[in-house]
Amino acid sequence: MTVTVGLRPEQLVDPGLHATGDPHEVWRWMRAHAPVHHHEAGDLPAFWSLTRYTDIRSVYRDPGTFSSARGVLLRPVAMGEDPGGGTTLALTDPPRHKALRGLMADWFSTRAVRELEGYMRDAIRAVLARAVEQGTCDFVHDIAGRISLYVIGRILGVPPKDHEDLFRWTNEAFLAHTSLAAHHRFMAYFVDLMDQRLEHPTDDLVTSLVHGTIDGEPLTEEEILLNCENLVGATENGRLALAGGMLALLEHPGELRRLREDRSLLPGAGEEILRWTSSATHSMRTVTTPTVVRGQRIEAGERVVVWVPSGNRDEEIFDHADRFDIGRAPNRHIALAAGEHFCIGSTLARAEMRILLTEILDTVGRIELNGPVVRLRSIHVAGPESIPLSLAGR
Incomplete structure (x- = not known):
């Protein structure tokens, strides 16, 4: 198999490609020539x-196999397996995943989000x-960062006076590309919050986790803390979708004008932003039983990585896939996953x-770029x- 000069699937694990290059060029070639590709072990596992x-x-919808x-x-490889394996909502399989999701689902339901809209509007304003x-x-x-963090903080039960501390700690972890679980002040804060809710239950998600049970057994302290860390950590995807959406509209001023002139396009604009940004770059699964994908046998114990932005630009599914179109319909993107692990915060x-x-x-009234945009490595x-902007009111 010959790869176009300058295009190699192995580039996908180079953070520099995602910061300053064009991973979509690599994904486009892979979709056409190597839709199932094996990467040899190195610093990362095979x-x-x-x-x-x-x-x-198909991978998302088959948690039994994947x-x-x-x-x-x-x-x-040197870091070993994720310590949250089998513990957090993201890192569990059915039936435990469904039970754990049940402890949290009410806080992300349509009704709950509707009741939060006033708070979100005030925070955004x-x-x-x-x-x-x-x-x-x-x-x-x-x-974008503050909005995402303030909202999840309210859902968890973090008092407004502590939102800026939580925002600072999450930023420190995100910028250092480290897990929030390794941030001692963050974890100590949630230990204290968990203890408070154990003695004095209130109407928030931490209370639901502290007093919830699965199969008649309460969650362990570690399970509660790691699930809180997981939920706060997911705000990085939220901020990137919001920020990426703003950037997409600024880079496509015609679409921004369409939106200004026709507010009925708002729901479709949101879906196209999710497809276009695809802030979760990849998701990994471990195969539990031998399976075949496009004629390629994959053995039990091997890892499979799905590249979400590539799926959301698949020419077989999306007409003019590389065009940002806020009126796109239908728009069956998978930016929020699918199946059992469909994003609880969708x-x-x-x-x-x-x-x-x-x-x-x-x-x-005016919003425009005020310097170079920096993309994540x-x-x-x-x-x-970073998106530096200058802006003025109406």
Whole structure:
């Protein structure tokens, strides 16, 4: 098999490609020529890459064959397996996954999100007003990051006075590309919060975890803490989707004009932003029993990595897949996964996007780039690390 000069599947594990190169060029070649590709072990374990939409969706929808319990992200061999394996919502398989999800689902339901909309709108208006008053901002840090963190903080039961501390700790971990579980102040805070809710239950998600049971047994302290860490850590995907959406609209001014002129496009714009940004770059599974994908046998114990942005640009599924189109319909993207592991925060993510775009259209008259955009150096999440903007109110 001959790979076009300059294009090699092995480049996908180079964070530099995702920061300054074009991984979509590599994925496009792989979809055409190597949709099932084996990567030899190195710093990372050996794994199979899947780049076609139908294969990725099939993996998501078959947790019996493709297990999440041993980790869902590529980790250097030297680090060993993910310590949250079999413990957190992201790293469990049915039936435990379903039971654990049941303890959290009410906090992310359509009704719960509807009740949160007033809070989200107030929080968004506050951060936008501050940015307009200053005249400049970093959209990722000052707006998208704060919105995502403040909202999950409220759901978990973190008092508003502590939101900025939580925001600072998560930023420190995200910028260092380390797990929140390794941030001692973050974990100590949630140990204290867990103890408080054990003695004084309130109406929040931490209380649900502390007092919840699975098969009649309470969750362990480690399970509660790691699930809190997992939920807060997921705000990185939220901030990247919000920030990536703003960047996409700025880079496609015609689509921004369409949205200003026709607000009925808002729901579709949100879906296209999710497809276009695909902030979760990859998801890994471990094969539990020998299986065949496109004629290639994959053995039990081997790892399979699905590249979500590639699936969301698959030419077999999406017409003009490399075009950003807020009126795209249908738009059956897999940015929020599928099957058992369909994103528990999907309704919340869509509401945040809709309210943010609405408030920007209503209150911001001028918004433009004010410097170079910096993209993340990561194979795990995709999107802008910094978007410097200048903006003014209406």
